[in-house]
Amino acid sequence: MNATLTRRNLFRAFRPGEATAAPAERVAQIGQACVEPRGVTCRRCGEACDVAAIKFRLMRGGAQPYLDISTCTGCGECLPVCPVSAIALADRDRAILAVSLAAEARP
Numbered sequence: 001m002n003a004t005l006t007r008r009n010l011f012r013a014f015r016p017g018e019a020t021a022a023p024a025e026r027v028a029q030i031g032q033a034c035v036e037p038r039g040v041t042c043r044r045c046g047e048a049c050d051v052a053a054i055k056f057r058l059m060r061g062g063a064q065p066y067l068d069i070s071t072c073t074g075c076g077e078c079l080p081v082c083p084v085s086a087i088a089l090a091d092r093d094r095a096i097l098a099v100s101l102a103a104e105a106r107p
């Protein structure tokens, strides 16, 4: 086997049953520093995520990234590619709460 050495592959090596494992305890959380809503095209995090957990919602003047929490494995591959360090790993429950509050605040 000639697998590329990435954090994700290491994560999988230690969790061979990942596909059927319990949901990740920590997931990605995208903060306000993201440049996409300000009209700067980036989307590096979306490209770095092998399971396509980061999606983008078009909005006036740019796009808003958001996380599919049920898909995110918490591997952390999206963190180092962000040029403004807008992504962190957060407790799953806290991330769900943040997504709920953001949805309520949306017009």
Ligand code: SF4
Pocket (backbone or CB within 6 Å): 027, 028, 048, 049, 050, 051, 052, 053, 054, 067, 071, 072, 073, 074, 075, 076, 077, 078, 079
């Ligand atoms: S932590 Fe991993 S699975 Fe979750 S959004 Fe980032 S790259 Fe995707």
Ligand code: SF4
Pocket (backbone or CB within 6 Å): 030, 033, 034, 035, 036, 042, 043, 044, 045, 046, 065, 081, 082, 083, 084, 085, 086, 087
């Ligand atoms: S990599 Fe960072 S700045 Fe770029 S779209 Fe993702 S969160 Fe926004």
